[in-house]
Amino acid sequence: MRNTARWAAALGLTAAAVCGPLTGSAVAxxxxxxxxxxxxxxxxxxxxxxxxxxxRAVTLSCAPTATGTHPAAAEACAxxxxxxxxxxxxxxxxxVHCIRLYDPVVVTVQGVWQGQRVxxxxxxxxxxxxxxxxxxxxxx
Numbered sequence: 001m002r003n004t005a006r007w008a009a010a011l012g013l014t015a016a017a018v019c020g021p022l023t024g025s026a027v028a029x030x031x032x033x034x035x036x037x038x039x040x041x042x043x044x045x046x047x048x049x050x051x052x053x054x055x056r057a058v059t060l061s062c063a064p065t066a067t068g069t070h071p072a073a074a075e076a077c078a079x080x081x082x083x084x085x086x087x088x089x090x091x092x093x094x095x096v097h098c099i100r101l102y103d104p105v106v107v108t109v110q111g112v113w114q115g116q117r118v119x120x121x122x123x124x125x126x127x128x129x130x131x132x133x134x135x136x137x138x139x140x
Contacts, residue, residue: 058071085113
């Protein structure tokens, strides 16, 4: 009986030592405290992303801090956080008036925003219409 009790105690301690780190917050916690947010933004003249040659491309990472080749990374990340990463929520300012010259500009966004895959494309009538967003997100 004593050997059985000793064997059970040893087995219990071994199981606790091996499986203990797998329980509690260790399982629930992600590898990082921040969900990944890394984007590649491009812009170019043309009708659609499939036919346009990107003229400019920047990277934007917003977690844990704003980094990347985007010239206004901190402002762009703050704007994206404010709209929950919904690029369709970027609206044009009412005080900007653009000429109606059709010279299409395409912007694309590919990557991950707070752990969710992002694929966004928008064609503006011209560069003025793109810049009328009043947003630093596409100001590169």
